[in-house]
Amino acid sequence: MSQTRFGNQIKQATLTPFEKEVIDGCLLGDGTLTKSGKEYRLRIEHALKDREYVSWKFEKLKRLCISDVQYVSNHDSTRFGTVGHPEITVLRQKWYRPVKQVPEDLVLTPIMLAIWFMDDGTKHRDTVDISVHSFSEQSLHLLQKQVSLLGIKTTVNSDGKGKRLYILKKSYPSFKRLTKPYILKCMERKLP
Structure with missing residues (x-):
């Protein structure tokens, strides 16, 4: 064919x-x-x-x-x-409306969180953070809300290069439990 x-x-x-x-x-x-x-x-x-x-x-x-x-x-x-x-x-x-923004109807799932983390995440002391440089304030609020619905508390901070979504240390066990089934061995380097 x-x-x-x-x-x-x-x-x-x-x-x-x-x-x-x-x-x-x-x-x-x-x-x-x-x-x-x-x-x-x-x-x-x-x-x-x-x-x-x-x-x-x-x-x-x-x-x-x-x-x-x-x-x-x-x-x-x-x-x-x-x-x-x-x-x-x-x-x-x-x-894209016209630039990349998080859709308002997005429902974040564990596999989506894991892929997002494997793409843009990094270890940060005893927890992890995810780069959110390209997202608007509205998108950041939507993302924080969706992550919180998974039982994960976050803060947004700047690191000199842009904004990062920090998983609070007390929420890291929940993050790890939800994403572990999807995190590839080659990407475990991003975990603490």
């Missing part, structure tokens, strides 16, 4: 709830939506040292892809992209 016919079949498929969660988790972090013909597609790219993580994301979304993970020599990274898809185009309209 040609790539075009295969791509058209993918475009007609409905995204599963799990695929939507993975995509939303990626969009909280380093994922971007780029134009592909009439539709938008998800593009994932991480440093070469995180190729196992890229492969993990690819495995979760490979039903939406026609090509495998690729090495990008001029960036020393690995990446993949989904096909342009009508439902991803809808996500583009929700996430």
Whole structure:
């Protein structure tokens, strides 16, 4: 079957709830939506040292892809992209108004939190924090509310480069319990 016919079949498929969660988790972090013909597609790219993580994301979304993970020599990274898809185009309209913002109807799940953390998180003494540099104040309030609904208390502080969402030390056990099933071994370096 040609790539075009295969791509058209993918475009007609409905995204599963799990695929939507993975995509939303990626969009909280380093994922971007780029134009592909009439539709938008998800593009994932991480440093070469995180190729196992890229492969993990690819495995979760490979039903939406026609090509495998690729090495990008001029960036020393690995990446993949989904096909342009009508439902991803809808996500583009929700996430970019006109700049990237958290959709008001976003319901944060443990896997979304884990992906967001693996993309933008780091250890901070006895707890963790997540970069939120690119989000507006309104988006930060929405994110804090969603994280608190998972039983995790946070504060937003600046670190000189921008804002970070700090998981309070007393909430770190809850964060770890919720995200542990999804944190890859190669990403455990980000945990205290």
